[in-house]
Amino acid sequence: MSAPIDLGELRTLFADFGNRTHVLLAVSGGADSTALMLLVARWHEQNPQTRLTVASIDHALRPESAEECRIVAMRAAELGLPCIIKRWEGDKPAARLQEAARNARYALLAEAATEIGADAIATAHTLDDQAETVLMRLMHGSAVDGLAAMRPVMPLAGLSLIRPLLGTTRARLVATLQAAGMTWLEDPSNRNARFERVRLRALLAQLAPLGLDPERLGLLARRAARSSDALEAIAAERFEVLVRREQDCLQLDGRGLAACPADIRLRILERAVLEMRDRNAGSAYGLRLERLEALAAALDQALGQPLDPGDGQGGPWQRSLGGTLLRLDKSGNLQVTREPERRRGITKTKM
Secondary structure: OOOOOOHHHHHHHOHHHHHOOEEEEEOOOOHHHHHHHHHHHHHHHHOOOOEEEEEEEEOOOOOOHHHHHHHHHHHHHHOOOOEEEEEOOOOOOOOOHHHHHHHHHHHHHHHHHHHHOOOEEEOOOOHHHHHHHHHHHHHOOOOHHHHOOOOOEEEEOOEEEEOOOOOOOHHHHHHHHHHHOOOOOOOHHHHOOOOHHHHHHHHHHHHHHHOOOHHHHHHHHHHHHHHHHHHHHHHHHHHHHHEEEEOOEEEEEHHHHHOOOHHHHHHHHHHHHHHHHHHHOOOOOOOOHHHHHHHHHHHHHHHOOOOOOEOOOOOEOEEEEOOEEEEEOOOOEEEEEEOOOOOOOOOOOOO
């Protein structure tokens, strides 16, 4: 049996809330988010300086979704918290529905936060969610950044997205609700095996007795995050040494870039592409690791040749990635410019 979360733990769980003026709580009505709402309401009794508002998103994917949002609003009111309901309007995609719903949910949460002047959004992601995410990233061949999975705090649309329960198991949250005599809603999609996360949840239950449990996978995520942060810090420092910024172009010292370790080269190339692209046209899209690796491999080969970085057809070596054009000049400098409109496709992809 898992123990309920007691009042003495709330100060640590919600330490970051004390740094916020107004936090929007994302509550679906399921066990995890209902427990978040209950625990934050208890914390708020001793910390009234931080304003709290609940937000419930109606994805309009099931007939009962509007009623579920109404129930969330009623329970929020019982805890003394105001509630905003947002609805995902428009046609829903037939493919990658969960991803589209997640993107719509975060967009609506950010919209609600902006409307009420909140500076942070809190979600109820748990240690179990973190473990499932790590397992998913392992299966997809992710590098250290992917294995870091979800971070306790991260930026989102000019706000902070905070996950105070990321180190807490779902079982403890359920025990907390049961001890308080509170019920919760069940989303049938959480049992639908056509969704990858549901299948991984079942797999994780089989792996836990072998030692690969949420705690161990959560530890892996924290260690991967530590390594990822260190690599990012090194890459940021080297990038500033190698880059020269011009009005319509970034110039990178190609030889200096080639001297960097492989992972640092990848990160420097990504920084150059994203900075050049987003300085002219902001985008929410990142870069796929596979495409960065292919670019870096081609660049390594070109830099390993004599000072004629041609493409074998008489022209300068060049590649395009993420809406930018990368060219090597005969001095070994890498120029990164915005790709001309006529060449730009619609192949933007997420990292």
